[in-house]
Amino acid sequence: MSNTIQIIDLPSGDRGKFSTDSLNSPTLPSRYYTDNNIYDDELKKVHQRAWNYTGHVTDVVERGSYFTDTVAGQPIVIVKGQDDIIRAFFNVCAHRGHELLTGKGKLKGKGIVCPYHAWFYKTDGTLQRARLTEHIKDFDTSEYSLREISIAFSAGLIFVNLDKDCEPFDKSMSGFGPSLQKYLPNIENFVAAHRLSYDINANWKVVVDNFSEAYHIPIAHPQLAKVLEQEAADIMLEDRWTFNGFRSRTGFEGLELEPGLPYCAWQAWPNICMLSLPGSENLIVLRMSPNGVGKCSERVDVYTPKGDAENDPKLLAVRDLFMNMFNQEDIAIVESVQRGLSSLGYDQGRYICDAEQSWFTEAQLHWLHMQVLEALAKD
Ligand code: FES
């Protein structure tokens, strides 16, 4: 792991005895999961400054196709322009603030028409026509373009950053796309076969924390444990993303796996967890969007090669296993942890880490929490 994270600015008392050494550090104090002020601060300093995953280039193949999303509490829209460029905008009209588009689809004409007073924007965001404004003094349409948002593409996945002064995506994420492509060479052509969302009664970090460690798997997911060789084959901890490579076992009904197939897990700062389960070509992306201090909305996108989704029995088995079993087990866990974090009987626990980075390590929780503290320490 490159050691560039600096959390020295935060008064040590504010973070308990949390330290930069995962082997000797207690966990993040519980108020980081329950305090409204910390939550508000996180929304601004973590989520509204991070590169947030929002979709895939195959969601916007044709000119004029678009999808809307809410990122870090902000409504946004992604649209493929008449010039074939995919752009992101705040989904808000420059006149009086009405939302411009809903859901996903294809623009009816060559631009975006606000449903309130019909201002018309080109797909590059410039305001082309505003009704009955000829007599308006000093009204210059060029001052009323849509507010564009920084966008980046990595292995077909689309990321956006709401911060106009954000650091370039490649500065900290350059190895991420190649890592995905190493295991899923066709990922740029994958399509979203399923998209689901779950409202979870837990802070977004509880859900990401839970995804970040395999320590709980043999206990909480006895069926998943049958599929997974416990020894991790490969672990990477970069500044803004991580990779955990495991291997499959045989003997899970429905999957009929060969032993030793890759079982991959990626994580991207701050709230993205990804899995590629063995037995078929798939990428499951989970995004934990903050939705109040003790709540988050988990979006699950299942990507597969086009046409495979409904036909490949192994893929259907993967989907059902994940949706109906592992994820349900995890939701029950994280909601219980959130209740526990609010208890007067708990504040800080302990990261279970070892110098060898064994399969059960909780080093990735520590990695995440270091970055949260670092982000909060900034102005
Ligand atoms: S708010 Fe969009 S045209 Fe008036």
Ligand SMILES: [Fe+2]
């Ligand atoms: Fe789990």
